Amino acid sequence: MSAEVSTTNFTFKVVLLGEGKVGKTSILLRFVHDQFNKQHLSTIQASFLNKKINFEHDDGRNCRVNLNIWDTAGQEMFHSLGPIYYRNSQGAILVYDVSSADSFEKIKMWIKELKKVVGDEIVCVIVGNKIDLQKEGKAQYDPEPHSQYAKSVGALHFLTSAKLNENIDDLFLEISKLMIKAHDDKQQATATLNRSNSMRRRLRVEENETDVNIHENSEASNSRCCGR
Numbered sequence: 172m173s174a175e176v177s178t179t180n181f182t183f184k185v186v187l188l189g190e191g192k193v194g195k196t197s198i199l200l201r202f203v204h205d206q207f208n209k210q211h212l213s214t215i216q217a218s219f220l221n222k223k224i225n226f227e228h229d230d231g232r233n234c235r236v237n238l239n240i241w242d243t244a245g246q247e248m249f250h251s252l253g254p255i256y257y258r259n260s261q262g263a264i265l266v267y268d269v270s271s272a273d274s275f276e277k278i279k280m281w282i283k284e285l286k287k288v289v290g291d292e293i294v295c296v297i298v299g300n301k302i303d304l305q306k307e308g309k310a311q312y313d314p315e316p317h318s319q320y321a322k323s324v325g326a327l328h329f330l331t332s333a334k335l336n337e338n339i340d341d342l343f344l345e346i347s348k349l350m351i352k353a354h355d356d357k358q359q360a361t362a363t364l365n366r367s368n369s370m371r372r373r374l375r376v377e378e379n380e381t382d383v384n385i386h387e388n389s390e391a392s393n394s395r396c397c398g399r
Contacts, residue, residue, distance in 0.1 A: 178225075182237040183350045188248040189266035190274045194300040198266065202343055207334055217385035218242045226344060228351060231251045236347045237293045254288045261350045262294040264342070267317075269299045269330070271309035273347060275317060282324050288334050292357070295326035304330040 196218070200206045202220045220240050228234045241256050252289035254359040257263060265281050278297060285293055293389060299317060304310040314335040327345060331338045 178233045178235050179228075180237070181347075181351055181354065182239065183347070184210050184239045184241070184259060185262040185264060185346065185350075186241045186243060186260045187264050187266060188243055188257065188285075190268075190271075193266045193274050194272070194333050195264075195266045195380040196342075198264075198298070198300060198331060198339060199240055201333045201336055201339045203240070205336070207336070209334075220334075224343065224347060226347075228348060232348075234351060236351070238343065238369050240345065252398045254284070257285060258288060259281050260289060260293060261288075261353065262346050264295070264296050264298055264346065265326075266298045266300050268301050269312040269314075270301060270304050275299075279320070282326075291325075292353060294346060294353055295324065296329055296342065296346050296349075297321040297326050298329045298331055300333060302337065304336045305334075306335075307358050354360040 187199060189195050197207060199206070199220055204222045218241075220242070221238065222240070223235060223237050225233070225235050241260075243256050263285055265278045267278050282295065297317065297320075299312070299314060301310070302312070305312045314328070318328040327349070329338055329342050329345070330381075331342055333339060355393065
């Protein structure tokens with residue numbers, strides 16, 4: 172009878188950010204339900220979906236990741252509500268439309284906002300969606316400048332098509348792996364800090380014990396001296 176292989180469980184909150192009509196909801200529905208709606212779906216404030224994925228991590232672990240995915244509204248009137256939804260997130264997927272230069276420029280705003288509210292620990296992936304438009308000859312697109320920007324802010328850069336179901340699963344698999352790595356690094360850093368603090372406390376105790384011994388030896392010496 173073969174030994175049962177253990178599975179490591181993780182739960183992560185991921186937020187989808189970007190302007191309206193870039194395809195955030197389409198990406199989410201394609202990933203969770205394998206559905207695509209040709210008509211534009213406007214998200215009002217935010218919606219929430221959940222999906223569990225199982226995979227073998229690069230380090231050999233069997234992982235089960237529970238993804239709580241928040242799809243936020245892209246309309247300008249809802250931008251002030253953004254921090255409510257992406258606070259406490261471990262990952263962010265920032266989506267732009269490859270046929271809209273302006274939608275990519277807005278990504279830079281979201282990145283700054285994320286770093287300010289959540290900090291540098293959040294895993295970010297920048298996604299150029301609707302690459303089917305390029306294949307159909309409806310858009311001219313050079314991904315290199317966007318890829319370079321993503322690298323400059325420590326983010327991955329993906330090209331997807333919710334319509335054609337291209338790179339959608341890979342996108343969520345990759346961000347899951349990156350969030351696991353960030354989780355492991357944080358735990359390791361905490362363990363190292365705890366060991367360092369424990370060592371410092373032990374050294375202080377040992378130093379105090381040494382001081383006491385020196386004091387006791389001094390008193391004993393004085394006692395012998397006075398007893399002559």
